[in-house]
Amino acid sequence: MSGASSNDCPHLECVGEITKEELIQKSHGQCQDCKVGGPNLWACLENGCSYVGCGESHADHSTFHSQVSHLFLLYLQLKMFSPTVSVLLLIFFHCLSGSQDPKAPGSPTSLRVPPAGTCDDLDVETEEEDELRTRGLTGLKNIGNTCYMNAALQCFYLSFFLDCGGLVKTDKKPALCKSYQKLITDLWHKNRNSYVVPTNLFQGIKAVNPMFRGYSQQVGFLKLICVKLCNSAFQCFCVFSHLQLFLKYSSIRPHSPNGNEGVTSRLSSSPPKSSMWPNLSSTHKKVPSFIPPKSKRQRKYRSIISEVFDGTIVSSVQCLTCDRVSVTLENFQDISLPIPGKEDLAKLHSSSHQTALVKAGSCGEAYAPQGWVAFVMEYIKSWFWGPVVTLQDCLAAFFARDELKGDNMYSCEKCKKLRNGVKFCKVQSLPEILCIHLKRFRHELMFSTKIGTHVSFPLEGLEMQPFLAKDCSAQTTTYDLLSVICHHGTASSGHYIAYCRNELNQLWYEFDDQSVTEVSESCVQNAEAYVLFYKKNNDETKKERRKVTSLLNMMEPSLLQFYISRQWLNKFKTFAEPGPISNHDFLCAHGGIPPNKASSVDDLVMMLPQNVWDHLYSRYGGGPAVNHLYVCHTCQNEIEKLEKRRKNELDMFVRLNKAFQEEESPVVIYCISMQWFREWEGFVKGKDIDPPGPIDNSKIAVNKNGHITLKPGADSGQISEETA
Numbered sequence: 001m002s003g004a005s006s007n008d009c010p011h012l013e014c015v016g017e018i019t020k021e022e023l024i025q026k027s028h029g030q031c032q033d034c035k036v037g038g039p040n041l042w043a044c045l046e047n048g049c050s051y052v053g054c055g056e057s058h059a060d061h062s063t064f065h066s067q068v069s070h071l072f073l074l075y076l077q078l079k080m081f082s083p084t085v086s087v088l089l090l091i092f093f094h095c096l097s098g099s100q101d102p103k104a105p106g107s108p109t110s111l112r113v114p115p116a117g118t119c120d121d122l123d124v125e126t127e128e129e130d131e132l133r134t135r136g137l138t139g140l141k142n143i144g145n146t147c148y149m150n151a152a153l154q155c156f157y158l159s160f161f162l163d164c165g166g167l168v169k170t171d172k173k174p175a176l177c178k179s180y181q182k183l184i185t186d187l188w189h190k191n192r193n194s195y196v197v198p199t200n201l202f203q204g205i206k207a208v209n210p211m212f213r214g215y216s217q218q219v220g221f222l223k224l225i226c227v228k229l230c231n232s233a234f235q236c237f238c239v240f241s242h243l244q245l246f247l248k249y250s251s252i253r254p255h256s257p258n259g260n261e262g263v264t265s266r267l268s269s270s271p272p273k274s275s276m277w278p279n280l281s282s283t284h285k286k287v288p289s290f291i292p293p294k295s296k297r298q299r300k301y302r303s304i305i306s307e308v309f310d311g312t313i314v315s316s317v318q319c320l321t322c323d324r325v326s327v328t329l330e331n332f333q334d335i336s337l338p339i340p341g342k343e344d345l346a347k348l349h350s351s352s353h354q355t356a357l358v359k360a361g362s363c364g365e366a367y368a369p370q371g372w373v374a375f376v377m378e379y380i381k382s383w384f385w386g387p388v389v390t391l392q393d394c395l396a397a398f399f400a401r402d403e404l405k406g407d408n409m410y411s412c413e414k415c416k417k418l419r420n421g422v423k424f425c426k427v428q429s430l431p432e433i434l435c436i437h438l439k440r441f442r443h444e445l446m447f448s449t450k451i452g453t454h455v456s457f458p459l460e461g462l463e464m465q466p467f468l469a470k471d472c473s474a475q476t477t478t479y480d481l482l483s484v485i486c487h488h489g490t491a492s493s494g495h496y497i498a499y500c501r502n503e504l505n506q507l508w509y510e511f512d513d514q515s516v517t518e519v520s521e522s523c524v525q526n527a528e529a530y531v532l533f534y535k536k537n538n539d540e541t542k543k544e545r546r547k548v549t550s551l552l553n554m555m556e557p558s559l560l561q562f563y564i565s566r567q568w569l570n571k572f573k574t575f576a577e578p579g580p581i582s583n584h585d586f587l588c589a590h591g592g593i594p595p596n597k598a599s600s601v602d603d604l605v606m607m608l609p610q611n612v613w614d615h616l617y618s619r620y621g622g623g624p625a626v627n628h629l630y631v632c633h634t635c636q637n638e639i640e641k642l643e644k645r646r647k648n649e650l651d652m653f654v655r656l657n658k659a660f661q662e663e664e665s666p667v668v669i670y671c672i673s674m675q676w677f678r679e680w681e682g683f684v685k686g687k688d689i690d691p692p693g694p695i696d697n698s699k700i701a702v703n704k705n706g707h708i709t710l711k712p713g714a715d716s717g718q719i720s721e722e723t724a
Contacts, residue, residue, distance in 0.1 A: 026052050033061040033654055060685060111598060111629050114563060114605040136502050138187045139195035139514035143202060147513055151498040153183070153198065154511040155483035155533050195514035307571070309333040311431035314469050317404070319412040321419045329428060334435035334531075337394035339451050345387050348396055391457040391532075394438065399425060399467045426469035432575050434464070434479055434534040441491050448491035455529055457481065459521055462534050476576045479534035487530045499524045536576035544619065545573065551612045558610035563626040566606050572616075580622025591624070592632030595639060601629065645691070650684040653723065660720035670724040671716045673697045 023043065030037045031054035042062035044051040053062030140150035179201040186196045315328045340348060402423040404410040410421030440451045462479040483500040498511040499519065508524050510517045567585050571578040586604040588594045593601055608616075617623070660666065672695065679692040700714035710716060 031061055063685070111593065111601055111631060114602050114607050114629070116561075116607045116609075135190060135192060135504060136188050137509060137516050138189075138192045139511060139516045140187075141195050141197045142513040143197060143199060146198075146202060147496045149198070149202060149205075150513050151485045151496040151511065152531075153201075154498045154500050155485055155531070194516075306333075308433050309431050309435060311434070312428040313425050314428040315423070315425040317410055317421055317423045319410060319415060319419045319421050322412065322414050324412060324414045326413070333431070334437050335395075335398065336437045336439060337391075337398050338439050339389060339453050339455060340393055340397045342387070344397060345389065345393060348393060348400065349387075389453055389455050391436070391455055391462070394436075394455060395464075395467060426472075427464065427467050428469050428472055430464060430468075430472070430474045430477065430536070432536055432577070433482065434462075434536075436532045436534065438530055438532075440487065440528075440530055443491070450487075450489075450491040452528065454526075457484075457525070457529055457532060459525060460537070474577070476536045476538040478537050480537045481524075482533045482535040484524065484527060484529050484533070485531040486527045488528070496530075499527060538576035541572075541576050541578070548572075548612060548615065551615055552609075554611065556609060556611045560610050560627055562608050562610060562613035563605045563629060564608050564613065564616070566604055568622075569606060572620075578620065581616060581620050582622055583624060583626055587624075587626070588632045588635050590632050590634050592630050592635065595631055595636045598631045605629065642691075646684045646686065649680075653684075656720060656723040660723065663720070666720060668721045670719050670721060671697070671700060671710050671714075672719050672724070673700050674715045674717050675699065677717055 026043045027038055027041060029041065029052050031041065032052055034054060036054050042053050042055055042065075044053075044065060051065055053065050054060065055062055140153060142150060183196065183198055183201050186193075311332050313330050313332055315330060316325055318325045338344075404421040404423055409418040410423075411417075412419045412421070438455055442449045442451065458481065460480045462481070463477060464479065465477040468474065468477065481501065483498055485496060485498050488495050488497070499508055500511060501508050508519050508521060510519045510523075563583070564581065565583045565585050568578065568582050586593060586597060586601065597604060613625070617625070676692060676696050679688065682688040683691045697716075700711055700716040701708050702711050703709075
């Protein structure tokens with residue numbers, strides 16, 4: 001600590017004198033809140049404070065003490081190197097509060113003026129030509145049967161993520177978003193290495209989910225990292241983590257005999273296709289919706305992941321007796337498609353839904369580069385092995401109408417009985433990146449098989465218009481292929497590689513772990529696709545970017561300067577449809593800067609001249625317009641009140657519970673739901689932002705003849721009458 005000065009951190013003035021003997025004595029002590037002993041204890045360094053608390057391995061009372069009371073903590077752990085030599089490990093809890101007043105932790109800091117926007121901030125085409133030839137061609141080392149992870153990470157890259165460094169400031173452990181953003185930066189660094197070792201990200205993934213701690217192939221990694229990045233710190237405004245439920249239904253395990261692959265393939269599944277596709281029915285089970293705890297206040301949240309991959313499917317079921325139509329909206333981050341067989345293709349091609357699936361100039365022309373030789377080969381293969389399966393066929397099978405009759409009749413709420421019905425689904429909103437998973441693996445009770453059927457897919461011009469709902473507002477419905485994951489091998493073993501189109505030079509490359517090789521378009525088209533990533537293509541947006549760049553170059557003087565979200569500008573730079581301007585990611589509900597974002601306002605905000613703002617606002621709308629940045633004192637007061645409430649409730653509980661433990665024969669004992677108690681505990685420890693709702697004991701109590709009794713085996717805890 002000698003190298004630090006009071007100018008570096010004003011809180012150092014609050015640190016009192018402490019001797020080595022006192023530290024050793026504290027290391028042999030126990031947490032003053034929960035009475036747990038060492039190791040992993042923390043001591044407070046505040047002058048006159050003798051607090052010792054437990055760490056993360058227990059209830060983490062030390063962290064709460066640092067948040068609501070005193071900032072500096074010292075880690076106490078006595079290491080025995082020999083019977084006579086011991087070393088006390090001292091690790092300081094570093095100050096994260098900048099130049100805040102030590103007497104008022106969390107008080108707002110003064111704001112720095114964000115820098116003015118330049119052409120480099122809005123246009124990637126300004127980079128040097130030699131950089132364009134080299135960036136983004138870095139491989140990933142296989143660190144133990146991790147080819148599935150390497151292929152997914154290469155496909156998962158978007159330049160949008162590269163410019164999101166300001167949004168990944170988090171103290172959560174493990175900080176997956178930080179690890180991922182660092183990995184993307186390394187992969188696209190100007191001084192690129194031949195390969196990068198993704199150890200930190202892989203260790204973080206294994207830490208949050210045990211299923212990845214072994215060395216078996218897990219293609220569900222792509223799903224897991226989507227959800228964990230979404231729930232980690234990429235601008236999340238709610239952390240109802242549905243990870244466990246999601247993994248239960250979405251982990252793709254080609255080497256597990258526990259059912260068909262398709263049962264578990266997307267966030268929100270569309271309705272079953274059981275009657276028209278009898279051989280595919282088992283791969284279209286409906287995924288239960290995640291319902292967060294009712295006692296918690298539900299809040300809408302968004303994240304970088306959801307902005308890139310989220311779409312919406314509208315599912316409708318019509319009763320053929322009363323014509324009542326029930327409609328359900330379901331979010332999806334990928335679409336899992338069946339691969340139709342010969343009989344399925346015959347039904348599909350004979351149906352009336354095939355009349356407008358392939359339009360001139362879209363997917364039909366996308367296969368032209370294969371040439372006449374490929375055409376002859378496809379014709380010969382279709383003669384012996386059946387017709388060629390296209391990606392449009394798979395999409396048509398997924399979105400086909402499904403008759404509900406016989407053993408699969410529809411239970412109509414209006415008729416109050418089983419009726420014949422029709423089930424169908426359409427896309428309500430299209431994602432910026434469309435992730436398509438082809439169901440190539442089938443797992444039966446005794447064996448597993450892989451569907452090796454070649455599915456033809458377009459490199460450009462995938463048209464989604466035929467599958468859109470009538471009221472879909474999407475202006476861009478055409479997609480170009482961005483990357484594809486391929487699996488070589490059988491259902492029990494194999495290897496994953498990826499083909500990716502470099503966004504800078506538009507060439508295709510094969511990523512086989514740490515090996516990166518340029519390939520032709522025909523090589524990509526002939527690949528046995530497993531997961532495909534398509535990106536929206538809109539030439540009008542490219543023209544808009546050039547227009548804004550020219551306006552910035554004009555350097556037109558203006559009396560007003562406007563502040564705009566860097567996150568939205570990043571979307572404008574990379575998305576085909578960036579949507580309305582949204583400055584709410586750096587503003588609070590009162591129009592100011594939230595205190596927790598004051599120190600990073602440079603990473604969140606950019607200053608634009610009036611002519612650029614006027615053009616963007618007239619083109620995209622949204623807002624609100626911001627000409628002045630200030631830290632919101634209303635939010636600061638609310639934070640301080642909440643911190644005071646946390647401290648008071650925790651202190652009162654600790655005091656009353658201590659007295660309860662000392663009672664030899666309490667007259668009355670109350671029971672409390674542990675589910676609610678855990679939510680409250682997370683709030684008072686500062687892990688959850690919002691306080692829980694009223695105490696809800698409905699899950700642990702049962703009414704018997706007018707008397708409320710405890711359910712046998714209920715998840716409950718005991719507290720005193722005073723605590724209740």
